[in-house]
Amino acid sequence: MLWYIGKRLLQSVLTLFIIITIVFSLLRLMPEEGYLGAAAEKMSPEQQEVYLTNLGLRDPILVQLGNFYGNLLQGDLGKSVTYRTDVPVVTIIGDKIMYSLLFGLGAVALSLIIGVPLGIMMAHLKGRWLDRLGTGYIVFIVAVPAAVYYLVIQMYITDIFHLPMLFDEYNPISWMLPLISMALAPIASYAMWMRRYMVDELNKDYIKLARAKGVKERTLMFSHVLRNAFIPMAQYLPATILFTITGSIYIESLYSIPGMGGLLVDAIQRQDNTVVQGLVLVFSSLGIIGLILGDIAMALVDPRIKLGKGESVR
Amino acid sequence: MGIYREEITNISEKSTEELFQFAVTDDNKAEETAYSNYSYWRSTWKSFLKNRLAVFLLVVVFIIVAFTILQPYFPLQKSPTEIYIDEQTGSQARNITPNSEFWFGTNSIGQDLWSRIWAGTRTSLFIGFAVALVEAVVGITIGALWGFSRKLEMPITQLYNIVDNIPTTIVLILMSYILRPSISTIIIAMCITGWVEMARFIRNQIVILRDREYNLASKCLGTPGYRIIIKNLLPYLISVIMLRMSLAIPFAIGAEVFLTYIGLGLPISEPSLGNLINEGRVLMMSPDLRYQLIFPSIVLSVITIAFYIIGNSFADAADPKNHV
Numbered sequence: 232m233l234w235y236i237g238k239r240l241l242q243s244v245l246t247l248f249i250i251i252t253i254v255f256s257l258l259r260l261m262p263e264e265g266y267l268g269a270a271a272e273k274m275s276p277e278q279q280e281v282y283l284t285n286l287g288l289r290d291p292i293l294v295q296l297g298n299f300y301g302n303l304l305q306g307d308l309g310k311s312v313t314y315r316t317d318v319p320v321v322t323i324i325g326d327k328i329m330y331s332l333l334f335g336l337g338a339v340a341l342s343l344i345i346g347v348p349l350g351i352m353m354a355h356l357k358g359r360w361l362d363r364l365g366t367g368y369i370v371f372i373v374a375v376p377a378a379v380y381y382l383v384i385q386m387y388i389t390d391i392f393h394l395p396m397l398f399d400e401y402n403p404i405s406w407m408l409p410l411i412s413m414a415l416a417p418i419a420s421y422a423m424w425m426r427r428y429m430v431d432e433l434n435k436d437y438i439k440l441a442r443a444k445g446v447k448e449r450t451l452m453f454s455h456v457l458r459n460a461f462i463p464m465a466q467y468l469p470a471t472i473l474f475t476i477t478g479s480i481y482i483e484s485l486y487s488i489p490g491m492g493g494l495l496v497d498a499i500q501r502q503d504n505t506v507v508q509g510l511v512l513v514f515s516s517l518g519i520i521g522l523i524l525g526d527i528a529m530a531l532v533d534p535r536i537k538l539g540k541g542e543s544v545r
Numbered sequence: 546m547g548i549y550r551e552e553i554t555n556i557s558e559k560s561t562e563e564l565f566q567f568a569v570t571d572d573n574k575a576e577e578t579a580y581s582n583y584s585y586w587r588s589t590w591k592s593f594l595k596n597r598l599a600v601f602l603l604v605v606v607f608i609i610v611a612f613t614i615l616q617p618y619f620p621l622q623k624s625p626t627e628i629y630i631d632e633q634t635g636s637q638a639r640n641i642t643p644n645s646e647f648w649f650g651t652n653s654i655g656q657d658l659w660s661r662i663w664a665g666t667r668t669s670l671f672i673g674f675a676v677a678l679v680e681a682v683v684g685i686t687i688g689a690l691w692g693f694s695r696k697l698e699m700p701i702t703q704l705y706n707i708v709d710n711i712p713t714t715i716v717l718i719l720m721s722y723i724l725r726p727s728i729s730t731i732i733i734a735m736c737i738t739g740w741v742e743m744a745r746f747i748r749n750q751i752v753i754l755r756d757r758e759y760n761l762a763s764k765c766l767g768t769p770g771y772r773i774i775i776k777n778l779l780p781y782l783i784s785v786i787m788l789r790m791s792l793a794i795p796f797a798i799g800a801e802v803f804l805t806y807i808g809l810g811l812p813i814s815e816p817s818l819g820n821l822i823n824e825g826r827v828l829m830m831s832p833d834l835r836y837q838l839i840f841p842s843i844v845l846s847v848i849t850i851a852f853y854i855i856g857n858s859f860a861d862a863a864d865p866k867n868h869v
Binding site: 238239242243245246249250253254257258260261262366369370373374375376377378379382423427428430431434435462463466467480481493495496499500507511514515518519522525526529533535536537 | 699702703705706707709710711712714715716718719722745749750752753756757784785788792795799802803806807808822823826838842845846849850853854857860861864866
């Protein structure tokens with residue numbers, strides 16, 4: 232197991248290198264007008280050339296790549312070009328990361344606490360009123376585009392309960408609505424998958440046997456069915472928790488939370504190469520670690536799962 | 546023994562040579578012995594038909610799809626992109642509430658909302674079906690190999706991490722820069738990134754099942770890997786695959802709404818549900834124009850709910866333990 236994880240981690244370094252290099256090359260394919268933005272009109276062609284040369288875009292691509300990796304090894308992600316000119320990328324990310332992280336973790340916690348029990352109860356009372364109510368909720372969340380119900384919540388709920396429309400760091404009441412809005416979709420998704428896995432598990436033979444030999448329904452539900460139904464969920468949990476730092480574009484722009492939500496898209500559209508590369512590095516590291524942790528989590532929940540080569544019969 | 550009674554009773558009439566001839570396999574006779582007419586898919590279909598609501602919604606989906614395809618050929622249909630001019634004032638027929646001429650009213654620049662909605666549904670359903678199909682075929686194939694084969698695990702993990710972590714935004718911007726934003730651009734971009742999630746999902750399920758005893762037994766009996774995947778593993782996963790597929794089309798439409806929201810969707814000249822909902826979202830604030838958001842949302846909701854319920858009851862029907 233440890234040997235396997237070590238191998239996976241070594242592989243990850245190579246994967247990261249490939250991802251960064253590909254993104255780096257893709258960014259260099261972008262049209263050059265993007266770097267100049269609105270200033271393009273005012274510059275003469277010679278001035279534009281000087282500007283691009285100063286950005287280092289006129290060097291051969293391998294030299295640019297070499298410089299980037301050289302700085303990276305010294306722990307320097309470089310400075311922003313167009314997004315917030317000359318501010319170090321680390322500072323830009325550092326300023327925003329806490330907002331997204333706190334809201335994201337709050338939403339994940341909320342959705343787990345509500346969604347998983349809801350799914351369990353729905354499977355337990357399959358076809359009864361709670362199941363129908365839950366199904367109705369899931370269908371609503373899936374059917375109505377997020378952009379629409381977020382807006383409805385922001386407009387009407389604030390009106391009814393006299394809550395603030397915008398995020399205010401020093402007013403905890405204004406944190407509630409963004410948090411609840413963010414949790415609505417994951418609650419539905421946890422409930423939906425939990426119900427599906429539980430229902431599939433409840434149809435199995437060992438459940439019939441357990442019932443026949445008189446195991447209490449509660450013991451059966453929680454110690455037999457739940458543990459088996461939770462295995463597939465366990466794989467996604469670490470990645471979900473790690474990815475809370477990416478923030479939510481919709482929510483953060485609606486409530487004007489200064490988080491990470493729109494940062495990547497913004498930076499790409501403004502062609503701020505250094506910010507994009509920094510963000511891709513951070514996000515892909517998280518994604519890769521999330522996948523490895525997910526596999527470990529799955530193997531911990533279910534002892535029948537073997538990850539490494541040496542431990543299996545095959 | 547019943548069918549061979551004739552041969553046995555007539556045994557004394559046969560000559561010695563006849564008795565020592567090899568028996569010939571006779572397919573028809575073989576059928577008569579151990580024949581059960583159980584077929585997995587037919588039984589699944591039968592149990593599915595018991596759920597009246599799901600069957601009704603299946604018909605509804607069928608009608609909607611047929612209607613969106615045939616709608617332009619019906620009489621009295623207007624063009625979805627033409628800007629209509631009000632005859633009395635000579636300016637654009639803006640924000641007309643639904644009436645006999647414009648069945649769903651017009652939007653803020655005077656285009657007919659009824660035909661826009663159906664054109665948009667046509668576009669979005671096409672995108673949804675295409676993306677869902679590619680996602681299913683590519684995702685299930687790669688996911689199954691990724692989960693089952695220990696040799697392929699590392700390379701596919703690499704591939705997954707690479708494809709998953711290159712921001713879609715960059716791909717989309719570059720593609721629209723090379724190819725102009727269009728339906729095919731969106732479909733290609735969504736397919737490039739869409740299959741990875743499906744592959745990871747299938748792979749997780751297979752990792753859970755692959756080391757169970759019955760698979761080890763198959764392995765010991767020398768069953769080749771592809772047969773274990775097709776016969777032992779995938780049938781186990783039909784219910785969850787069905788549930789996921791039923792959501793693939795609504796999710797594809799949702800992704801398209803999102804892409805339009807960050808400004809990388811289809812051009813305005815190409816109506817789609819994503820465009821229409823985004824145009825409508827801006828008008829949420831004015832109550833008398835709200836119909837422009839409500840109509841496309843209703844169409845989208847009906848399609849989504851139908852697919853979800855059909856998928857769920859199909860998932861229930863797919864479990865052979867519920868078959869009679």
